[in-house]
Amino acid sequence: MIITKSECQTIKNNNHDMNTNKENTSKFEFPTLPYSYDALEPYIDKTTMEIHYSKHHRAYYDNFMKAIAGTEAENMCIKDIFANISKYPVAVRNNGGGYYNHKLFWENMAPKGENGEISTELKEAIIKRFGSLEEFEKLFEEAAKTRFGSGWAWLILDENKDLQVVSTPNQDNPLMDIADKKGTPLLALDVWEHAYYLKYQNRRPDYVNAFWNVVNWTVVSSRFEKTMQK
Numbered sequence: 254m255i256i257t258k259s260e261c262q263t264i265k266n267n268n269h270d271m272n273t274n275k276e277n278t279s280k281f282e283f284p285t286l287p288y289s290y291d292a293l294e295p296y297i298d299k300t301t302m303e304i305h306y307s308k309h310h311r312a313y314y315d316n317f318m319k320a321i322a323g324t325e326a327e328n329m330c331i332k333d334i335f336a337n338i339s340k341y342p343v344a345v346r347n348n349g350g351g352y353y354n355h356k357l358f359w360e361n362m363a364p365k366g367e368n369g370e371i372s373t374e375l376k377e378a379i380i381k382r383f384g385s386l387e388e389f390e391k392l393f394e395e396a397a398k399t400r401f402g403s404g405w406a407w408l409i410l411d412e413n414k415d416l417q418v419v420s421t422p423n424q425d426n427p428l429m430d431i432a433d434k435k436g437t438p439l440l441a442l443d444v445w446e447h448a449y450y451l452k453y454q455n456r457r458p459d460y461v462n463a464f465w466n467v468v469n470w471t472v473v474s475s476r477f478e479k480t481m482q483k
């Protein structure tokens with residue numbers, strides 16, 4: 254297999270929002286949830302959080318570990334795996350994506366009132382790219398609401414350091430070589446039914462709208478600034 258090296262060195266220096274001590278040594282560990290199950294109430298309910306984290310995320314992690322057991326991927330940086338994901342079995346793509354995407358998702362949320370503010374740098378970049386914060390939110394909501402079936406909505410920085418709003422199916426992400434639009438994730442929103450069905454049933458738009466109350470802008474801004482410096 255020809256491995257395209259990505260930015261793993263940079264990940265190794267990025268411990269703030271990725272909890273990546275583990276990735277420093279290429280050991281994948283199941284991350285601790287950064288808050289209690291009920292911390293994002295009423296926007297995301299306690300039962301959903303508990304099942305989502307302890308069952309769904311855990312299953313992706315366990316199955317990812319099984320899928321790479323005894324292979325060279327066990328000792329690789331996850332970004333290098335994603336950069337070559339088309340060469341791996343689908344179990345690595347689905348479960349590796351599920352493992353990583355949920356880590357990002359938990360970390361880019363925080364209880365309302367503790368979720369910080371968008372940095373001046375990111376705010377200016379969003380206004381420059383999308384016209385206004387409101388326009389960006391509209392685009393992001395549209396990406397989340399119109400993703401057919403299961404998947405994710407993202408704010409990313411592409412290879413030209415331009416902000417883009419994209420969505421991916423299933424557990425794919427913009428770091429994967431199969432992504433329509435590639436880039437570094439800054440903000441992730443899980444739009445699988447398991448993320449919202451208990452509270453919102455089929456009303457995905459209500460869940461998407463509620464998400465803004467719990468976006469951790471401190472983490473998203475930090476990801477932006479670190480990626481811009483690469």
Ligand SMILES: [Fe+2]
Nearest residue numbers: 309443445448
């Ligand atoms: Fe999920």
